[in-house]
Amino acid sequence: MSLVSRLAAGAAVALAAAGAFAAAPAGAAPASAHPSAAGATALTRLAAHGGPGARRLPASGHTVNGAQSSYNWAGYAEQGAFNSASATWTVPTTLTTKSGYASTWVGLDGYADSYLAQTGIEEDVVNKRVTYDAWWEVITPTSLAPEVVYSGFSIKPGDSITGTVTRTGSSAVMTLVDNTTGQSVSHTSAYTGPGASAEWIQEDTDVNGFISTAPDWQKVTFTGAKVNGAPAGLTSSESIDIVDTRGTQETSTSAPNAAKDGFTVTWLAGGTRTRG
Numbered sequence: 586m587s588l589v590s591r592l593a594a595g596a597a598v599a600l601a602a603a604g605a606f607a608a609a610p611a612g613a614a615p616a617s618a619h620p621s622a623a624g625a626t627a628l629t630r631l632a633a634h635g636g637p638g639a640r641r642l643p644a645s646g647h648t649v650n651g652a653q654s655s656y657n658w659a660g661y662a663e664q665g666a667f668n669s670a671s672a673t674w675t676v677p678t679t680l681t682t683k684s685g686y687a688s689t690w691v692g693l694d695g696y697a698d699s700y701l702a703q704t705g706i707e708e709d710v711v712n713k714r715v716t717y718d719a720w721w722e723v724i725t726p727t728s729l730a731p732e733v734v735y736s737g738f739s740i741k742p743g744d745s746i747t748g749t750v751t752r753t754g755s756s757a758v759m760t761l762v763d764n765t766t767g768q769s770v771s772h773t774s775a776y777t778g779p780g781a782s783a784e785w786i787q788e789d790t791d792v793n794g795f796i797s798t799a800p801d802w803q804k805v806t807f808t809g810a811k812v813n814g815a816p817a818g819l820t821s822s823e824s825i826d827i828v829d830t831r832g833t834q835e836t837s838t839s840a841p842n843a844a845k846d847g848f849t850v851t852w853l854a855g856g857t858r859t860r861g
Contacts, residue, residue, distance in 0.1 A: 652821060654828040656859055657796045659836035659850045660786040661823045662696040663812065669693075670783035670817075671749035672810040672847075673764070676706060677802040678742040681713040683855045685800040686790035691748040693757070693780055699726040700778030704748050704759035706740060707790065710800035717741065721759040723774045735761065738770040747809075752780050783812045787836065787850040789827060798855040799827070799835055808847040816846040824848070829856035 672691050679687075690705025701724040709716050717740050722732040738761065740746065745764040750757060757776035762769045785807045789799045810817040819841035827835040835856040839849045 652823065653825045654834075655825050656829065657789045657791065657827060658784075658786050658825050659788070659827045659838050660784065660807070660825055661810070661817075661819050661838070661841075661848060662782055662784045662786075662825060663817060663819065663823050664696065664782045665812070667693055667752075667780040667783045667812045669749065669751040669814060670785075670810075670812050671747065672785045672807045673745060673747040674805055674807050676717060676740050676742050676744045676746060677708060677805050679708045679710060679715045679717075680801040680803065681710055681715055683798065683801050684710050684712070685798040685855055686792050687797075687799050687802050688786075688788040688790050689746075689802075689805055690784075690786055690788070691750060692784045692786070693750045693752060694778040694782055695724070696782035696784060698779060698781055700724065700776070702750050702752070702757035702759060702774070702776050702778060703784070704750055704761055704772075705786075706746060706761075708800065708802050709790070715800075719746075719761050719770070721761075721772045721774075723757060723759075723776055725776070725778065733772070735770045735772070738763070738768055752776065752778065783817070785810050785817075785848075786825075789835070789856065794860060796859040798858050799852065801852050801855070804849055804851040806847065806849040808842075810846045816844060819845045819848065827856065830859050831857050833857065 670691050670693050674689055686709045688705055688707050690703045692701055692703030695701030704721040707718040707720060719735045719738045719740055720732045721735065740763060744766065747762045747764060749760045755775060755777055756773050758771060758773045760769065760771040787805050790797050810819060821840050824838045826838050829835060833854050833856055835854045837851045837853055841848050
């Protein structure tokens with residue numbers, strides 16, 4: 586996700602972003618962004634430093650639980666030729682002990698190029714208050730279209746969410762289903778990204794040009810990860826952990842499950858606020 590601009594009652598509350606892969610020194614993972622749809626509470630993410638590519642750096646030089654480390658991404662990124670990516674996860678119960686912004690999402694592209702189509706959820710803690718949103722976002726080399734919050738799609742901790750991003754011709758279809766409530770929402774956007782990578786990510790959101798500290802979301806488990814409608818076949822070499830600029834490991838990303846279509850990311854630390 587890229588930079589996000591949160592607006593409440595017409596007033597700017599904060600700029601936040603999630604999306605492009607931001608590598609830690611010698612390598613960090615991508616960052617992204619989210620705006621609001623017509624009539625929705627505005628959550629507008631604008632790209633930082635001239636575009637999402639600014640955070641797409643090579644894989645980091647740190648070796649931690651994940652095979653790669655990033656300033657903002659934890660989870661798995663797989664390279665190949667993909668028309669779709671999907672997975673299911675549970676909205677985490679986020680504790681109020683630490684302030685920060687975090688996102689959970691599935692996407693296509695963004696790992697090694699300047700495109701990204703993604704959809705997911707936001708779990709944020711501000712002034713000891715937790716808020717949850719669901720969103721979609723598209724980034725291209727020439728457009729920093731911000732993150733958009735789905736209107737009328739409410740989520741809560743414990744809800745089972747399935748996210749899917751599909752490339753169809755010159756567009757991307759981003760869909761979220763709340764398997765607990767039966768709600769579903771979808772958005773189609775113009776998109777010509779190459780489909781060169783698929784991602785299943787827990788992210789530190791970028792706020793006001795800085796990668797945020799992470800609230801304690803405890804842990805997130807992705808299951809049923811698919812690419813092109815088939816099991817993703819995840820390998821440990823595709824795993825990523827967040828390591829901040831001070832070398833603090835913020836997450837622990839597990840090896841793939843036996844079916845190679847799932848894994849768990851565990852929160853370890855809030856980390857340090859870092860310029861994106």
